Amino acid sequence: MWVKNLLDVCGKELKRTLSDVGVLVFFIIVPLLYPLLYAYLYSREVVHEVPVVVVDECRSTTSREFLRKSDATPDLKIVSYCSDMEEARNLMRRHKAYGVIHIPAEFERTLSEGRQATVNLYCDMSGLLYYKAMLSGCTIVSLDMNRDIQMQRLSGLSDWEKDAMTMPIENEYITMFNPTNGFQAFLIPAVLILVLQQTLVLGVAMLAGTENERRRSGALILGEEYGNPMVVLAGKGLAYLLVYGFTATYVLCFVPWLFHMPQLWQLPTLVAFIIPFLLASIFFAICISFFVRDRESCFLLFVFVSVPLIFMSGISWPTSNMPAFWKVLAQLFPSTHGVNGFARINTAGALLQDVRIESISLWILTGVYFMLSLFIYERMYRSDKMPGVEFVMAMRTRVRRDIRVAARDIKEAGQELKEKLEQRKKN
Amino acid sequence: MSGTKQGFWAIAGREIVRMQSRPLYGLSMIFAPLFCFVFFTTLMREGLPESLPAGVVDEDNTSVSRSILRNLDSYQQTEIIRQYSNFAEAREALQKNEIYGFFYIPKGTQEKASSQEQPKISIYTNSAYLIPSSLLYRDMKTMATMASAAVGREVLLAKGANMDQAMGFLQPIKMDMRPLGNPWLNYNVYLSNTMLPAVLALMILMVTCFSIHTELKDGSAREWLSLSGDNILKAVSAKLFPQTMVFSLMALIYLVLLYGWMGFPLHNGFWPMFAAAELLILASQGFAVFIASAIPSLRWSLSLCTLWGVLSIPISGFSFPVMGMPAALQALSYLFPLRYYFLIYVDQALNGVPLVYSAWFYVAMIAFTILPLVDISLLRKAAHEYTYLP
Numbered sequence: 149m150w151v152k153n154l155l156d157v158c159g160k161e162l163k164r165t166l167s168d169v170g171v172l173v174f175f176i177i178v179p180l181l182y183p184l185l186y187a188y189l190y191s192r193e194v195v196h197e198v199p200v201v202v203v204d205e206c207r208s209t210t211s212r213e214f215l216r217k218s219d220a221t222p223d224l225k226i227v228s229y230c231s232d233m234e235e236a237r238n239l240m241r242r243h244k245a246y247g248v249i250h251i252p253a254e255f256e257r258t259l260s261e262g263r264q265a266t267v268n269l270y271c272d273m274s275g276l277l278y279y280k281a282m283l284s285g286c287t288i289v290s291l292d293m294n295r296d297i298q299m300q301r302l303s304g305l306s307d308w309e310k311d312a313m314t315m316p317i318e319n320e321y322i323t324m325f326n327p328t329n330g331f332q333a334f335l336i337p338a339v340l341i342l343v344l345q346q347t348l349v350l351g352v353a354m355l356a357g358t359e360n361e362r363r364r365s366g367a368l369i370l371g372e373e374y375g376n377p378m379v380v381l382a383g384k385g386l387a388y389l390l391v392y393g394f395t396a397t398y399v400l401c402f403v404p405w406l407f408h409m410p411q412l413w414q415l416p417t418l419v420a421f422i423i424p425f426l427l428a429s430i431f432f433a434i435c436i437s438f439f440v441r442d443r444e445s446c447f448l449l450f451v452f453v454s455v456p457l458i459f460m461s462g463i464s465w466p467t468s469n470m471p472a473f474w475k476v477l478a479q480l481f482p483s484t485h486g487v488n489g490f491a492r493i494n495t496a497g498a499l500l501q502d503v504r505i506e507s508i509s510l511w512i513l514t515g516v517y518f519m520l521s522l523f524i525y526e527r528m529y530r531s532d533k534m535p536g537v538e539f540v541m542a543m544r545t546r547v548r549r550d551i552r553v554a555a556r557d558i559k560e561a562g563q564e565l566k567e568k569l570e571q572r573k574k575n
Numbered sequence: 576m577s578g579t580k581q582g583f584w585a586i587a588g589r590e591i592v593r594m595q596s597r598p599l600y601g602l603s604m605i606f607a608p609l610f611c612f613v614f615f616t617t618l619m620r621e622g623l624p625e626s627l628p629a630g631v632v633d634e635d636n637t638s639v640s641r642s643i644l645r646n647l648d649s650y651q652q653t654e655i656i657r658q659y660s661n662f663a664e665a666r667e668a669l670q671k672n673e674i675y676g677f678f679y680i681p682k683g684t685q686e687k688a689s690s691q692e693q694p695k696i697s698i699y700t701n702s703a704y705l706i707p708s709s710l711l712y713r714d715m716k717t718m719a720t721m722a723s724a725a726v727g728r729e730v731l732l733a734k735g736a737n738m739d740q741a742m743g744f745l746q747p748i749k750m751d752m753r754p755l756g757n758p759w760l761n762y763n764v765y766l767s768n769t770m771l772p773a774v775l776a777l778m779i780l781m782v783t784c785f786s787i788h789t790e791l792k793d794g795s796a797r798e799w800l801s802l803s804g805d806n807i808l809k810a811v812s813a814k815l816f817p818q819t820m821v822f823s824l825m826a827l828i829y830l831v832l833l834y835g836w837m838g839f840p841l842h843n844g845f846w847p848m849f850a851a852a853e854l855l856i857l858a859s860q861g862f863a864v865f866i867a868s869a870i871p872s873l874r875w876s877l878s879l880c881t882l883w884g885v886l887s888i889p890i891s892g893f894s895f896p897v898m899g900m901p902a903a904l905q906a907l908s909y910l911f912p913l914r915y916y917f918l919i920y921v922d923q924a925l926n927g928v929p930l931v932y933s934a935w936f937y938v939a940m941i942a943f944t945i946l947p948l949v950d951i952s953l954l955r956k957a958a959h960e961y962t963y964l965p
Binding site: 282 | 597
């Protein structure tokens with residue numbers, strides 16, 4: 149009996165979803181296009197050929213060699229040679245260049261005396277990637293030239309120099325899981341997960357808003373006639389899960405493939421992880437949709453949340469360095485666990501046991517939000533009001549009353565003070 | 576003429592009542608921006624992450640490898656929390672997010688060192704987490720170079736070279752990086768300066784569009800318009816005026832938060848940035864009115880405004896520079912008010928260049944403000960004829 153009811157609710161909800169253009173925008177169009185736009189935005193991964201200007205006060209063969217080699221790196225591009233720093237600064241002000249390579253006059257002489265010579269790099273800090281490009285470009289050149297200089301000096305061969313040459317230990321750098329060390333492979337997995345959660349929230353909230361608008365004009369809400377909130381909730385959840393089965397496949401598998409991003413996932417792991425993520429997101433969405441009074445307010449209430457949510461996931465600013473309060477709050481959102489799990493499954497080839505903590509957290513969130521929705525549904529069936537909106541209204545009344553009371557207290561205190569001052573004056 | 580004035584204030588007063596009648600406005604105009612202001616400034620209050628967890632793998636386990644390990648002095652930003660017995664174990668720790676990177680000393684390091692071959696230490700970082708990975712790399716590279724230099728320097732000094740000569744040989748050319756405007760490489764400076772106005776602009780775009788179109792949806796548009804004597808320009812500006820005031824207060828709060836409380840660089844003083852923030856508010860309102868007039872449907876115009884607000888964050892170029900984007904998107908970036916705000920901020924707050932260099936950016940924001948003049952007559956028409964379709 150309840151299975152039939154459940155499927156009944158699921159079918160009706162599917163029909164309602166698929167016939168509502170506003171909801172389809174969130175469930176299909178945004179997940180279809182938005183990830184493409186984002187991935188396209190970062191498709192070049194890193195910044196190449198950052199324009200820099202040169203102030204070469206040395207004008208020697210060595211300084212010219214340094215500059216030629218810097219220009220040849222993929223990171224930098226010399227756009228102009230300036231006679232002094234003022235001219236260079238002017239070009240930076242006009243956004244013609246993002247850095248200055250300054251070679252001091254004594255550069256060559258210092259080198260020939262066997263002491264350490266310095267090259268000064270001034271860098272515009274409006275984007276950290278300019279800094280990174282300048283640092284890595286010039287470091288490569290200096291390492292290269294240092295080796296040549298050492299070799300030259302060794303041809304003169306003194307014992308201690310020879311000894312030292314054999315000693316230094318080289319080092320090499322290997323970036324794991326994001327071979328180009330680029331922006332796309334790092335940010336897009338997080339964006340994809342967030343798009344799934346946020347479109348679910350917006351779509352479900354829009355459905356709930358519509359329902360509430362109708363309810364205000366006396367209509368029954370979906371499934372009320374079955375009298376069993378658990379069945380209604382499960383039916384709705386199943387309907388959304390069916391839709392998002394397709395959406396998630398497209399977003400998480402097709403988009404990264406299209407942009408040739410690293411995709412190291414194993415199918416069983418991915419499926420076993422994404423199902424609890426979708427379930428947690430669905431019941432989370434149902435839960436907060438109770439705060440929505442009409443169709444369009446979901447935009448104003450939930451869109452901005454995406455911005456802090458992506459930072460809460462720890463994909464950008466490391467979790468290990470977040471204040472405890474935000475760390476705890478972040479646990480309440482499926483996206484936090486979803487981003488961390490998916491980034492590692494997709495980009496680092498992690499298996500289910502490697503993301504055990506995230507996976508368990510998502511199951512717990514699923515349970516918590518399911519129970520919470522159940523509780524709210526029960527109350528909703530019993531009364532005509534919307535518990536979420538009711539709660540906000542009550543809070544608002546209370547805050548307003550508190551403010552009024554505080555204002556009155558302040559006024560009274562002020563009057564008392566005034567009276568006292570007047571009395572003192574009289575005395 | 577006094578009648579005109581009354582019309583303006585009557586509409587403004589009516590808007591204040593409307594704003595108070597629903598918690599939605601308070602939540603989206605005051606709570607949402609304030610929440611994000613507090614969130615971003617407190618999230619990254621360290622400025623630069625400290626003590627990022629890293630590990631080491633010593634598969635050689637000889638006197639040479641141990642002396643390297645000893646010389647890997649901890650840096651402020653990097654903390655070596657554990658030694659792993661082999662590569663696989665460290666890789667697993669990386670996958671589990673216990674560490675963001677590790678040093679790897681392979682077997683045969685001592686053998687190579689004694690047979691005059693150059694041994695090699697490898698630095699691994701998890702670049703799926705780009706920021707900790709980049710910071711860790713910088714520290715670990717220095718640590719490895721210093722550890723190896725320490726060994727070389729000891730030899731040179733023992734052979735009678737002085738410190739100058741030793742460094743002059745080990746590293747003849749040295750780089751001296753001078754980051755302008757943000758010498759601490761503070762992440763909070765670089766994110767919060769754009770994130771706070773970005774969230775505010777997003778909310779402005781949505782609230783403006785929403786509040787205009789709800790008039791149409793609720794069927795109160797004709798009453799609203801009649802208060803202005805059928806002058807749509809007056810009707811819109813009077814309606815948005817109280818919102819402008821609330822948003823200005825929010826802008827003031829974030830300016831004080833960033834440049835007063837946090838003490839972020841503000842080279843040309845308060846007024847250029849205050850003007851930029853005010854113009855960002857007006858430009859966002861102007862853009863939203865333009866969209867709301869052009870598209871006579873609450874849902875579609877609100878969708879477009881939302882898209883614009885969200886997209887303006889990456890396309891402003893504060894994290895990934897515009898010059899690194901595909902050409903089509905570079906051109907598109909001119910259509911976002913936040914892009915101009917960001918350029919003004921770089922010039923006026925971060926780098927302190929003369930105001931004249933930013934003049935065009937201010938002009939662009941003014942252009943967004945008066946953009947609705949193009950199509951606002953459509954809104955008037957819609958107010959007279961519109962019926963809501965869900």
